[in-house]
Amino acid sequence: MARKALLIIASASDESAKRLATLWKGDGARLVLPRDLSRPGWRYQPGQVESSVALADGELIPERQISGVLTRLGSIAEDELIEIAPADREYVAREMNAFLLAWLSALSCPMLNRPGSICLSGPNWRPEQWAHAASQAGVPVVPARRRVPYESGPSPASRYEPAATITVVGKKCFGPEDKFVREGARRIARRANVELLAVTFSGSGKDARFLSADLWPNISAPDVAAAVQEHLVGRPRRSS
């Protein structure tokens, strides 16, 4: 039986992704870097995702071998495409993003996070949209304020010190043992339809208020990394 592959889609400069790929080698972890989209072998037919083929580390990977996908970037940046002629980089980056968005959306394997309609790993909302989503989820919020021209003084949110950051991984939460902020973080993640999210609050307990959310939390802490691995491949394993 062909060996399963756990794909980590990341920037070439993402050291954390490289460490995870090494740590999860036993699960067939492979980095997919932007430059891999400029190699012959990718194939995807909408409506026939089971016949699609990916490419990582120079190896062709049929869809059936992909056990899970961790996406560590929102989009492919043109400055990563150094093998492409400078005049063509913006176009090629847009084409790569459009391709990845469609292909990732079609995959049925576990994925953190599933793409949104414009971002490769979730909704990529503006701060105002996160505050609105948190409020709609019934979580008290520190109002998000945007002013143009930008004000030089402190923003209203800066009056509130970040007190707790909860990292949601599927059904698990990491961070302070505060049931109010944990439940708030879960609700916001559900509202955003994501399973990997860091949510920062000011205050604690019933006084906690939503401050910000991050689709690309630091997942290098061993317990968080193990939860991500378990989510993607079904069970945590020791690195070999």
Add this chain to the structure above:
Amino acid sequence: MILFWGLPGDSPLTAVADVLARRRVKTAFLDQHESLEWSVELNVGDSISGYLRNGSQSLDFAEIKSAYLRPYDTRDLAGVPSEGPGQVHALGLGEALLGWADITPAKVVNRPSAMTPNNSKPYQSMQIRALGFAVPETLVTTDPEAARQFWEKHGTVIYKSVSSVRSIVSKLSSKQAARLENVKWCPTQFQEHIAGTDYRVHVVGDKLFASEIESRADDYRYACRNGGEAKIKAARLPREVADRCRRLAAGVNLPVAGIDLRLTPTGEWYCFEVNPSPGFTYYQNATGQPIAEAIAQFLV
């Protein structure tokens, strides 16, 4: 009050604004060329509040009951500096308006989040298929051999951009066979060619305007460039197809949509794309269909 955002020469914006002016409906126009003259404050917590201001006007977000948005990429505007505080100002104004447009209870044509699927044609084609239309068999690949096999299988294939970058839809010819090697540098989209007659269907709420296009060009939008022509006339769709168009527009959360269909000689209806910001005046001018009236009515 109804907010318009875009450029003054934009034909669809102008057509709808003219209808509303005749009806004496209160409107405000935020000209992107004048982005640096506007300031904005947007506050979002348990409620949404804020304002847009320039030297002579102050618009309270709470008073905006509907909006028609056709903004161009701020970085492409002649009046916006390519760097520095001026560019930051113009981009910030755009971000505030796009953020507001996605969360406001006002009626918006169209909400930015509903427009983004159009940035990936294969992604949108899966939405179209899920909502009941046939879509052409498509391959996106960096593998020249896979592209050749797809071409052999279908005999005639077309290629076009994967993203929303505007590209001229072209048939793959034997002259381009050698260039197929280049697909290894960038995912490239190939599609079986579907012979038939093109239709553009504009859905506005529950109203529908269909036009039939007669052209020999691979991409009728560019027929004149190649010495060809495109004749457009008003058409009627079978009721079932019309209903499917309404369901499609509603399913992708676009109260105003331009749907590209093709009817094959055997009577099958294929859908190629749902345009979330249709340049409907091209069709309105040719057919006399009151599309601007319908959009104005929807906004009121």
